[in-house]
Amino acid sequence: MKTIKSLLLAALSLLFYGHISAQAIKQKEVVFKSKADSITIGATISSPVKAGKYPAIIIVSGTGPQDRDGSMAGTKMFARIANYLTPKGYVVLRMDDRGVGKTTGGYRYATTADFALDVLGALQFLKTEKNVDLRHIGLLGHSEGGAVISIAASQSKDVAFLISLSGLASNGLESLFVQNENLVNTSPMTAVDKKRSNEINRLMFATAFQYAKSDSMESKLNAVYSYWKQKDDLYFKSLGIEHDHFRFPIWSYVQQAIGPWYRYFVSYDPRIFLSKVDVPILAINGSKDVFVDPVNLAYWKQYSSAGQQGKVTTILLPNVNHLLQACQTCLPAEYTKLGEMPDSTLDAVVKWLDETVK
Template sequence: MKMNKIAIALTSVFLFAVGQLSAQNIKSKDVVFKSKADSITIGATISSPEKAGKYPAIIIASGTGAQDRDGTMGGTKMFARIANYLTPKGYIVLRMDDRGVGKTTGEYRYATTADFALDVLGAVEFLKAEKNVDLNHIGLLGHSEGGAVISIAASKSKDVTFLVSLAGLASNGLESLFVQNENLVNNSPLPEVDKKRSNEINRLMFATAFQYATSDSLESKLNAVYNYWKQKDDSYFKTLGIEFDHFRFPIWSYVQYAIGPWYRYFVKYEPQLFLGNVDVPILAINGSKDVFVDPVNLDYWKQYSRSGQLGKVTTLLLPNVNHLLQPCKECTPSEYSKLGDIPDSTLDSIVKWLGQTVK
């Protein structure tokens, strides 16, 4: 028993020492720089190896919704975790606050995916002036909508030399809305009849938003289509013999969202217009249980990119893994906060690919 206690004590000391060593191998600094888009000032953190030298650099692009530089989602700090894992392996990582968050100015609601790509290009320009950055190896890592962001950015810059997609979007905007919402509805506890109604009205509204995305009449068209559907749906519900109708479509909030600049741009987004000009190595990783970015996106990274035609796309499908790259059981968004960080095995896959491709 005494020997076991001694072994445990020594193990604890060893782990503490390793933790200290890892911390000593990383230096971090907070910076600000300008977006390539407009007058936005972006706040960010750069994590670098402590040892002097030139290192490959990676810029992280976030997904939909205003996020802080650490990528605080579902009880995890996804981007801080990635930076702290990759930096001791010999990579510089820049992660930034989204518009209107932390030290970044502007308002998120007025920006589009294309604006976020220009923010990333501002980060590229900033890193080019950093003395420890290997200018021949600057890459982008995008999560969720960040996949579209890095696709746009890479198509506009010869300084970007590799891409990493983590559950990253490579489908067109309309298809992604169809698939994402049907996944969420079909995995919800709604009665089957309400799932059918929800999928029907969602598809109708999304298609209308797509058709009139560039029109001043979008708001009136959406309301008119909804009112037409509601009359038909009321008649349908009366045939079901159900006493109370609990199904509600949030028409006002949806319309206000859909007429904004982000939605108008996103619903018309066509990835091949950008990825067709991208010929750098790409690593694309998805979880098989991702209800937000369907795993079929792995195929699109190959199909739509010039990189795919050149055999430069590597894809990895992780079984029973969700949108935050967490191994899951129920695999619903409500489970995220119970599951912890991205596992080492997934991050090791990124490090291995980077070692083969970048260094």
């Protein structure tokens, strides 16, 4: 009976805590303008109910059009972050990407630099909120969002701190090399096809980098591929294997590469922006992240002015993937089976915020 009573009390405590947490948050939908062109951005602001001035955080998404909740692989990463940080005394703004939800524009026509202008629009809007401490507004970026917040922070003195969650701090070309080799090397391809895939990927990425600012990029990519394909056909015949199952998606790759986002991204150099950023930075990566390699943690320190001043804190989480989930195989196919990031990761963020920002 004592055990049952204890369990009931524990359950009631959890329900009470959940009720208090929910009551400690108020949310409102807002719309504001980007600092770029005529984009209108839809967002949600989560705030503590109690009156006062609070530090504020803008959440910035990674590659691909995402909604304000950060709906990925069955999780709602950004909504979870907002709901976790707000009861701890932080205002959190999360927004729909271009062409998603209540945000206008087309995602496919924008670059990482354009996304930074959207963030600066969010920053200007937050400065009009009465419960925001204007001295303590920071940016939290996931994946490519790490590059976005680096650009935005380099362009505004109003950014007080940065938080990178699996955030990019390497240059665009290197990140493409490393990311794709991670994905290829952990795939079920044969050793021969892994070799071929890594070879053509590197060749195409390097060509895209070389001609990123050229009108001839499309013809150059096709010419380089044709040259490689002739050599590769001879190589495959020399192996004496009956069927060739390897295919490089040349048409779709070229169409992506000649677009504005890819041209900007492959040329992206974080040192240009991070060298101007001297605010405190927290960078967290999973050791099994195949999209943003953990080596990026070192770059946050190496490239930023903040790093030179000892104001960068890095945390490497063992056996954790790109979505900051504790993982087994840690491959993308597993993501939908793993649930949300654990409280311990968000506790580390709160601890750093309390010590650094408040």
